[in-house]
Amino acid sequence: MAILKGNLQSFADCLDATANVTLIYHLAAGAGEKSFPDAFMNSVVTTRNLLEATLVSGCLKRFVNVSSFAVYTNQRKLHWRQLDEESPMESHPEQRGDAYCFAKVKQDAMVLEYSRQRGVPYVIVRPGYVIGPGKTKISGRVGIDSFGVFLHLGGQNRIPFVYVDNCADAVVLAGMMPGVNGEVFNIVDDDLPTSRQFLRLYKKKVRRFHSFYIPHIISYFLCYLWESYSRWSEGQLPPVFNRKEWHSAWKKTSYSNEKIKMRLGWRPRVPMEEALDRYFKGCCQRRESA
Amino acid sequence: MLKVGIVGCGKIADAHVSQIQRIKSCKICGVCDQEPLMAGQLFERAVVERCFDDVREMLRQAKPDVIHITTPPQSHFEIGKICLESGCHIYVEKPFTVNEDDARALISMATERGLKITVGHDEQFCHAARRMRELVRTGYLGDRAVHMESYYCYELDSSGYTGALLGDKNHWVRALPGRWLHNIISHGIARIAEFMKDDFPSVTAHGYVSPLLRSMGEKEIVDELRVIISEGQCTSAYFTFSSQMRPAIRQFRIYGSANGMILDQDQETLIMLRGEKYKSYLEKFVPPVLIAKQYIHNLCLNVRSFGANDFHMKSGMKYLTESFYKSIKDEAAVPIPYREIILTAKIMDDIFQQLNTPRSDGRVSPTQFAESKMRV
Numbered sequence: 133m134a135i136l137k138g139n140l141q142s143f144a145d146c147l148d149a150t151a152n153v154t155l156i157y158h159l160a161a162g163a164g165e166k167s168f169p170d171a172f173m174n175s176v177v178t179t180r181n182l183l184e185a186t187l188v189s190g191c192l193k194r195f196v197n198v199s200s201f202a203v204y205t206n207q208r209k210l211h212w213r214q215l216d217e218e219s220p221m222e223s224h225p226e227q228r229g230d231a232y233c234f235a236k237v238k239q240d241a242m243v244l245e246y247s248r249q250r251g252v253p254y255v256i257v258r259p260g261y262v263i264g265p266g267k268t269k270i271s272g273r274v275g276i277d278s279f280g281v282f283l284h285l286g287g288q289n290r291i292p293f294v295y296v297d298n299c300a301d302a303v304v305l306a307g308m309m310p311g312v313n314g315e316v317f318n319i320v321d322d323d324l325p326t327s328r329q330f331l332r333l334y335k336k337k338v339r340r341f342h343s344f345y346i347p348h349i350i351s352y353f354l355c356y357l358w359e360s361y362s363r364w365s366e367g368q369l370p371p372v373f374n375r376k377e378w379h380s381a382w383k384k385t386s387y388s389n390e391k392i393k394m395r396l397g398w399r400p401r402v403p404m405e406e407a408l409d410r411y412f413k414g415c416c417q418r419r420e421s422a
Numbered sequence: 423m424l425k426v427g428i429v430g431c432g433k434i435a436d437a438h439v440s441q442i443q444r445i446k447s448c449k450i451c452g453v454c455d456q457e458p459l460m461a462g463q464l465f466e467r468a469v470v471e472r473c474f475d476d477v478r479e480m481l482r483q484a485k486p487d488v489i490h491i492t493t494p495p496q497s498h499f500e501i502g503k504i505c506l507e508s509g510c511h512i513y514v515e516k517p518f519t520v521n522e523d524d525a526r527a528l529i530s531m532a533t534e535r536g537l538k539i540t541v542g543h544d545e546q547f548c549h550a551a552r553r554m555r556e557l558v559r560t561g562y563l564g565d566r567a568v569h570m571e572s573y574y575c576y577e578l579d580s581s582g583y584t585g586a587l588l589g590d591k592n593h594w595v596r597a598l599p600g601r602w603l604h605n606i607i608s609h610g611i612a613r614i615a616e617f618m619k620d621d622f623p624s625v626t627a628h629g630y631v632s633p634l635l636r637s638m639g640e641k642e643i644v645d646e647l648r649v650i651i652s653e654g655q656c657t658s659a660y661f662t663f664s665s666q667m668r669p670a671i672r673q674f675r676i677y678g679s680a681n682g683m684i685l686d687q688d689q690e691t692l693i694m695l696r697g698e699k700y701k702s703y704l705e706k707f708v709p710p711v712l713i714a715k716q717y718i719h720n721l722c723l724n725v726r727s728f729g730a731n732d733f734h735m736k737s738g739m740k741y742l743t744e745s746f747y748k749s750i751k752d753e754a755a756v757p758i759p760y761r762e763i764i765l766t767a768k769i770m771d772d773i774f775q776q777l778n779t780p781r782s783d784g785r786v787s788p789t790q791f792a793e794s795k796m797r798v
Contacts, residue, residue: 169436176459
């Protein structure tokens with residue numbers, strides 16, 4: 133195995149990395165924190181460089197683009213409460229107030245454009261919220277602690293966790309399985325816990341803290357108020373809470389992994405109970421070493 | 423109505439767009455970035471007329487009156503020159519240029535053409551800073567500034583900008599003469615330059631790579647800096663930049679011959695320090711009450727500004743931009759005097775020259791020091 137160290141913002145590095153390569157797993161992404169340009173630069177510009185480089189190389193058989201659940205609008209879904217691969221993507225990601233969402237939507241669009249216009253063969257995989265040792269943050273789908281107290285917003289919602297090993301298996305399969313070019317696969321584990329179950333376990337196994345539950349109707353209204361104030365005040369408060377974000381993160385939703393199981397033969401190798409256990413142990417270790 | 427163009431569509435350009443759009447008498451006629459995707463993303467998110475990937479093309483087609491240059495500093499001079507040659511006023515993000523010579527050349531060019539320039543020292547135009555300037559103007563400090571202390575701290579973390587800088591040995595910030603410091607300290611230095619009377623103050627700098635960065639394998643990025651600036655026998659200043667001290671303050675203290683002031687950038691507070699002392703025990707009881715009263719007054723001002731929808735995180739940028747546009751329209755004085763821009767560049771040049779030069783007294787430069795630590 134050869135390891136190349138480079139920067140995807142450099143086309144020359146991309147050329148080096150893609151020379152004579154037939155299968156590319158593109159996992160690099162820029163979260164960009166709160167900066168749209170940073171996230172865009174590190175997700176979209178880098179993806180364009182990589183795709184252009186593959187055209188020079190000319191021997192690509194498949195480009196596996198690792199996307200995210202963040203690209204879904206979670207509104208006007210075909211199967212009402214169920215989010216699957218047919219669910220519509222965010223049509224105005226710039227209005228979500230989420231740099232990561234904006235960048236990932238544009239990254240997917242870039243891959244589709246190169247497929248349509250330049251014939252790049254692709255598979256898109258969209259993992260849910262990846263957990264595993266090394267990650268300590270509680271998913272925003274469960275709640276937020278921006279205001280000094282943990283606001284529990286998920287309630288009875290299922291949280292679309294995927295354990296890192298299971299996710300890696302799925303990504304590998306997406307590159308290897310023949311006959312799936314042009315397909316999109318959501319990656320989410322079985323037996324998903326509800327937000328409330330997860331929070332209870334987290335408090336029991338990692339650390340105790342106070343949380344305050346906000347019912348969905350209230351959180352929706354608060355998002356509406358925040359969005360309105362942000363618009364009226366010309367961004368005095370940034371539009372990070374808004375109705376689009378509410379639909380994406382806190383609306384009651386179920387998740388399907390039927391397609392990836394059926395087409396790729398994927399099964400979560402690590403069951404949810406064990407996955408959560410490993411995640412909590414990782415959180416405890418990080419807390420002890422901090 | 424002023425037509426405004428933006429060159430460089432990175433992170434800081436977002437702040438420029440949002441603050442320019444709060445000013446009524448102007449419109450953004452174009453955004454430009456040599457990477458068309460970056461220009462396109464800003465065009466899509468902001469309400470602007472057009473986007474370009476060539477600055478000359480934007481100048482030719484959109485015909486802006488003012489250009490905001492928000493590219494990396496190495497390109498400020500060249501882009502500024504192109505804009506001035508086409509008759510545009512320019513707002514250049516900090517640091518103004520990579521050295522004093524370029525700063526002087528750009529300002530001369532603008533002056534010869536009857537055009538105006540400003541630099542993005544927007545923190546000097548936040549609410550508290552404007553209150554401070556007004557007090558100085560009314561003579562609160564006395565006849566002169568005796569001493570100043572400017573603290574500009576920055577919390578290092580492994581994400582975002584810092585992570586990118588530390589992880590990328592070819593990051594553009596590393597190519598600046600003062601590397602990371604060059605891209606950050608001008609806000610804190612400019613505060614001192616504003617109140618310096620001498621054009622050639624003496625500068626003594628001491629900097630080093632912090633133990634934290636050394637433990638991460640970094641040996642180039644100086645992240646601890648202490649500077650003494652003095653002019654003749656009149657005014658002196660300390661400048662402190664630190665990534666390690668806590669709290670990571672951004673504060674400016676100025677002491678005159680009569681009174682003093684403390685400006686806190688993060689808390690947006692301005693505390694006036696009375697020059698005369700109270701007698702005996704009164705000094706221990708009265709000033710704390712008066713200072714508490716001032717903090718409450720500052721709180722009220724901040725709440726009032728927020729309620730009046732005038733307390734944006736980058737509100738200083740709006741005031742600076744507005745003042746700059748006004749100076750163009752009314753042919754009035756620019757908000758930041760050119761002397762101050764040049765003096766800031768000069769002080770920074772002196773600092774970086776000292777940090778990058780092996781010391782004559784046999785002590786090692788910060789970079790050499792870090793390298794020796796790495797070998798150990």
